[in-house]
Amino acid sequence: MTAKKAVILLSGGLDSATVLAMAHADGYECYALGFDYGQRHEAELLAAQKVAKGLGAVEHKVVKLDLRSIGGSALTDDAIEVPEEETSGIPVTYVPARNTVFLSIALGWAEVLGAQDIFVGVNAVDYSGYPDCRPEYIEAYEKMANLATRAGVEGNKLAIRAPLMNMSKADIVTKGARLGVDYSLTVSCYQALPDGAACRRCDSCRLRAAGFAEAGLQDPTVYVP
Template identity: 70%
Template sequence: MNKRLNVTQHNTRPDKKAIVLLSGGLDSATVLAKALAEGYECYALAFDYGQRHRAELVAAERIAQSMGAKAFKVIKLDLSSIGGSALTDMAIDVPDAGGSGIPVTYVPARNTVFLSIALGWAEVVDARSIHIGVNAVDYSGYPDCRPDFVAAFERLANVATKAGIEGHTLHIATPLIDLSKAEIIQLGTSLGVDYALTVSCYKADNDGLACGRCDSCHLRKEGFAQANVADPTAYKETS
């Protein structure tokens, strides 16, 4: 799935190149659209990490293709080998609601691992920023979606890389971090994002149909309702 897509940009400056983490969901699609609108040459990066379904990877590829990313790459990992999450361990059920505390859908160290690999690719393509759709407002309580985590990783990036040591500052861009889900949807809609292409559900089937019951589906439904935007999600069932 490592693909070079149609591009119109050439000889792009490093400060206008970006690695965009693209999960196939609503938030990351919005991040990609915003980066492209700001003139970045975008290298979209997805991960096959042992998650419950591959529908989100299919969605990520079609989003990258339709939006015109410079390249699309899927890195294969096996976080299911350590388990610890309902998204990577089939013995742990995905709950219908997030509940209190850090939910079982949290994947241990996922964003740390993803950002580390994105950092490596950024050095290879000479990109100065990594864009990720973490959110500290309408989110599921994951510790690696907080501003403190992002700031700490950015500091690490600038002492752990050749680029950083040579004075080429690397930035972790989090354009959605202070937005509600409704505000994210409104932003994406203004940028022309086709949310019908996205898959956010933790329990989507092979066709990308959403369960309509998990925490991610609840947040997505509420976001579209509050944004007063028609929900294009294809659901297996309604609740």
């Protein structure tokens, strides 16, 4: 019997690593997809490579994009500082339309591979207020995907799967640990050093640390002294 294929959006962070492990455990033949989009924290690209190899991805593809050319985010514009205190509303670390762009390319690759499932690690519980991490967005995108593709039109329904959507960061860490995810390979920090050392102060670092603490598990993150 031929294994079912899935495209997994893999950033190199904690959430996407957990999603890859979950898809693999569910019997999918996993094709990991990452993006070199001009992000400030390039250490995540190396992390993604290690995670993909460690969790048995069949292939790990990195697509180069230039979102830095339009800017508009602290992650793609060095003139905008990464906030180190909690803020209200949509934070400056939101990258305009990032998930829409990423999912579009994942959708194209899924069609080429004959994969009917795309996995993404968005989360509506412990997240930073990004509009493209909500369940309404995922539902709308899946509907669009089946209207706009040959696969969908010909009856091979495509599914956008977001298994972390309603999980807390502690739940995610616990699930991943049970599946054997080596979180020491992952990088979550918005302003990580080239070697992956995390700042400890940004929103992503705080959420990650709180998740490990609440789960009662040791945080393997290497932090800047």
